[in-house]
Amino acid sequence: MILHNFNSGPSILPQSVLDQASKAIHNFNGTGLSILEIGHRTSHFQEVLNQAIGSVKRLMDLDDSYEVLFLHGGATTQFMQVPMNLLDDNETAAYCDNGIWGNKALKEAAMFGNVVVAASSADKNHTYIPKNLTIPNNASYLHITTNNTVEGTQWHAYPDVSIPLIGDMSSDIFSRPTNFKQFSLIYAGAQKNMGAAGVNLMVVKKDILGKIKRKIPTIMNYQKHIEAGSLMNTPPVFAVYVSMLTLQWIEAEGGLVEMGRRAKERANLLYSTIDRLPFYKTTVAKEDRSEMNVVFFIEDENLQNLFLEECKKAGFIGVKGYRTVGGIRVSMYNALPLSSVQAMTDLMQSFAQQHG
C-alpha cells in the first residue's frame, strides 16, 4: 500500500534525501566510515556544515551582518534561549499570542524579563491572525510564530516594526519566498520543512547581540556559538547532514519560488475541496489560512471517527487533529507530493457522497 505521510513533525522528507542519508550511514563520501562515526572536527564534517550554511545564506539571501548556526535542542530551547540572550530583567519584550507554540514562547520569556502581549487571538481559539499590534515604545523585540502548526493559521504579510522582529519559523521555513531580512532573528526546528529531528536552525543579525547585562551560560550564549562556528561541543552530526541534503534538494528543485508554487497548489486543492463540500468546514479565517497545516472538521461530529478510520485504511498517516483542537489536521510540508493531497481530496469527496 502507498502511504501518504501527513505527519505534523517529524514529517515527510524527499526520497532522494533518504537514499543519500542511508548510503552515508554505511560509507560517507567514500571515507569508508559511517556519517555516524566521523569526528565533528574533521574536514569532512566542516564541509557538511559549510555547505548547509551556504545553502541557508543563498535561500535567505543574507549578507554578512547575519550569522547562521546549527544548535541543539529543538525550537523549544529557543523559547528560553532567545530571551536569555536578548531580554534583560528590567526590559520588556512584545509577543504575539496566536497559538500554542507562541504562547509557550511568551511564558518562557516571562521568566527573564517583562512580557507584553502585542496581540492575542485567544478570543476565537486562535483561528485568525490579529493584524493590529500594540507594542510598547521601549520593547526590546517583537516575537511572532510565522505559522501556527496546531491551529492552522499563517502570517501572509509580516508586521512592519522598527524594533527587532523575531520569528519562530519551525513549520513554514523555506516553504515560500520570504523577506528574511525583515527579521533580526529566525529559528526553526529542522524536523518539519528542512530535515531530521535533533537540530535547530538559528539565524541572527549580529548587531542585536551583546546588549544585556545578564551572565549567560556558555552553551546558551549565541555569541559564543558564533565564535565557535556551531562547534562549541559535539553537534548533532547526522541531523545537520540531513538538513544539508534537504537544503540542497530545495535549491535543486527550484528554490523558494518552486516550494511556494507547490505549497499553493497543494493548499488550493485541499481548501477548495473543503469550501466546495458543505460536509466539511474549517473555522480558520480565510485570509489567514496556513498553506502548511490545514485544520478542518466534519460538519456532523459523529462521523469524525469513521472518517479517521477510512484515512487509516487509505494509508494516510498523521491526520488526527491536535488533542486540544480536535478535527482533522493535514500537514503538507515541502516534500509532500501533490498526489498525496489528491488522494486525500478523493477520499473526502467519496466519504461525503456516502454519508452526506
Ligand SMILES: *Cc1c(COP(=O)(O)O)cnc(C)c1O
Ligand atoms: C514543532 C514546533 C515547535 C517545537 O519544536 P521542537 O523541535 O519539538 O522543540 C515550536 N514551534 C513551532 C511553530 C512548531 O511547529
